[in-house]
Amino acid sequence: MAAAVSARSLKQPSVIPGFGLTLGFTLSYLGLIVLVPLGALVLQAGGVDADKFWNELVSPRTLAAFRVSFGTAIGAALVNGVFGLLVAWVLVRYRFAGRRLVDALIDLPFALPTAVAGIALTALYSHDGWIGQWLAVLGVKVAFTPLGILVALVFVGLPFVVRTVEPVLRDLDREMEEAAALLGASRRHIVARVILPPVLPALITGTTLAFARAVGEYGSVIFIAGNMPGISEILPLLIVIKLEQFDYDGAIVLATLMLVVSFALLLAINMLQAWTRRRQGG
Amino acid sequence: MVDLAARIEPRHARPQASPLPLRESRWLRAVLIGTALLFLLLFLILPLAAVFTEALREGVRVYFAAITDPEAVAAIRLTLVTAAVAVPLNMLFGIAAAWAVTKFEFGGKNFLITLIDLPFSVSPVIGGMVFVLLFGLQGVFGPWLMAHDIKIIFAVPGIIIATLFVTLPFVARELIPLMQQQGTAQEEAAWILGANGWQTFRRVTLPNIKWGLLYGVLLCNGRAIGEFGAVSVVSGHIGGLTNTMPLYVEVLYNDYAFAASFAVASLLTLMALATLALKTVLEWSAGGGRPDAPIH
DSSP states (O other): OHHHHHHHHHSOOOSOSOHHHHHHHHHHHHIIIIIHHHHHHHHHHHHSOHHHHHHHHTSHHHHHHHHHHHHHHHHHHHHHHHHHHHHHHHHHHOOOTTHHHHHHHTTHHHHSOHHHHHHHHHHHHSTTSTTHHHHHHTTOOOTTSHHHHHHHHHHHHHHHHHHHHHHHHHHSOHHHHHHHHHTTOOHHHHIIIIIHHHHHHHHHHHHHHHHHHHHHOOHHHHHHHOOOTTTTOOHHHHHHHHHHTTOHHHHHHHHHHHHHHHHHHHHHHHHHHHHHHHHHHO | OOOHHHHHHHHHTOSSOOOOSOSOOHHHHHHHHHHHHHHHIIIIIHHHHHHHHHHTTTOHHHHHHHHHSHHHHHHHHHHHHHHHHHHHHHHHHHHHHHHHHHHOOOTTHHHHHHHHHHHHHSOHHHHHHHHHHHHSTTSTTHHHHHHTTOOOTTSHHHHHHHHHHHHTHHHHHHHHHHHHHHOSHHHHHHHHTTOOHHHIIIIIIHHHHHHHHHHHHHHHHHHHHHOOHHHHHHHOOOTTTTOOHHHHHHHHHHTTOHHHHHHHHHHHHHHHHHHHHHHHHHHHHHHSOOTTOOOO
């Protein structure tokens, strides 16, 4: 409540009631559920012995998990960037049978529990699965390898790119394309010089959102990954393992590392979204 | 839209018969649509089909035995209880936060909005872990809770708190942009005409935001039912007691009871499909030119 009162002095006058009540409730609730628990984690990280902190951070297993988590998340974000743009383009620009159904299905990864996605993808990509058996013929193993992690992360990240790019594509001014065409530009030229530049900020934002989600993803990955330490073990899983072994300090160090990355990404995403809005406004 | 090209072209009578390059050629269009649909088939449709195929692989009897097993029923009940507590609380939070943020101007507002989004950018595993560090046996309040015989971690309260954490932003982030667009003029008018705060909200604001609110509640509910990482850390996986549906799917899967695992997973999939269907209906009804439609 003290925060609400101090905020009141920063507040501009308004006749609408309920400022103290709603802001007070918001801050108390947010503090209780999110800020205090996260703050406690950071405080406890400060209490970890510096040597232990450093050793945990640079241990081979941590570094390997870091590489796996970031490598697969970057790979999945790039795949999503390319195919997300393609899907958004096809949905906005072309008319074909079943388009609205496809459009509704894009959000499936948001709605489907991650554990269900995990076991379904594992069933598909294991050596006797619908897709895995054909890949096995080609000598490609997906399930229980880092490639499997990539597949799971592509699944969870797809809607972020499509749903960020779609509205920008829809709002594009078609007359700009017509003007470019009248001035003699080829279609390829129009796509590269007229269509892509205004879409780019949204594409980068969506790809970054997909990446941020992929780095922390747990449920869909652990089933398909195989979870081999050093090869296909992701950072969130390593945190869970340390918690199960009651190695709280180890878990705190890894969680702090992930929090720092999350904050950096959150900051980047906020700046990207501001950029997107500026580009759309101008 | 005005088809500029169509209007200008005939008058200029361009020597070459080819139209302006405003679309891709027919075959390129087909290739793009085909590639996109193939990608979606591989990544969205086949996983959906796999869930139901695997669930029914050992027959309908096994399927119904799996979803009526006492442990499955206990998991379903726990999941519903968790959602029934978490969703209304986060709905209340979402409304209060959106009201505070959109109806008033105050310093630090954008920072507050960023803080509300925080649970989305943190790994769900960390969302569960912070409560283990606070309320677990070796946690900050562990000894005190133990002395008073209160169990939070490896018990239902922990599952509910972890779910509250991960689903906190859904309603707020749906309402904030919507109420920002709608502004404050109607509320100010209501207040000046003598309505009190509750009347203003109930009669003026709520009708304006009901579709967005429903939409946020729907997404919040879907995540509350399906949450895995955060809940997994605080649950302890005690059969019949602290397994939610997604956790029970994992337990069955790790026991090689694949058909039963996919049977329970199929219930969650149906829930997800229902969420998508309702969401699509809401988008159509909200975007269909109703008087209370959010302005896009």
